[in-house]
């Protein structure tokens with residue numbers, strides 16, 4: 001490899017190197033290493049998995065085996081905002097399917113496509129997250145928990161995220177036709193005030 005190419009390669013993996021070093025370059029810390037890498041990239045790129053295997057001195061198949069075994073890891077790029085619609089029993093009975101349908105329609109997603117082309121949004125369906133009393137429940141990036149949602153309220157929350165992106169870095173969500181005007185902002189505030197779970201912590205008890 002030419003010197004310039006080698007430097008580019010090293011820069012590309014500087015962050016990965018620092019994560020590996022932080023964990024002492026130990027194979028026993030492989031899961032923690034992959035978790036941090038995924039937090040950095042929002043998924044586990046193939047070339048990074050190969051690089052990690054080389055750096056740790058283990059076969060790539062071992063790293064792939066771990067990355068594909070655990071549901072927490074994704075080998076596909078995910079959006080900046082991961083919308084998780086709970087479809088556990090309580091949420092299903094209280095209309096989670098309508099929420100999923102609305103998100104799909106609004107973001108242009110379907111069975112074969114769960115992430116928008118601009119990598120802003122990913123839609124996931126999850127089983128009970130332990131907040132059945134708030135059903136139907138949706139989370140955004142696992143931190144924001146919204147309960148007793150209607151499709152209309154969830155639509156406003158998505159509008160708010162799209163508006164935030166537009167005002168934050170000038171990029172837009174190519175697959176959303178949401179209007180990010182001042183009225184939507186006001187509606188979004190009202191919607192989130194009424195639906196966001198207090199403290200946004202997910203209770204530990206399931207249904």
Ligand code: FES
Nearest residue numbers: 086088091128131
């Ligand atoms: S079924 Fe959705 S939180 Fe329990």
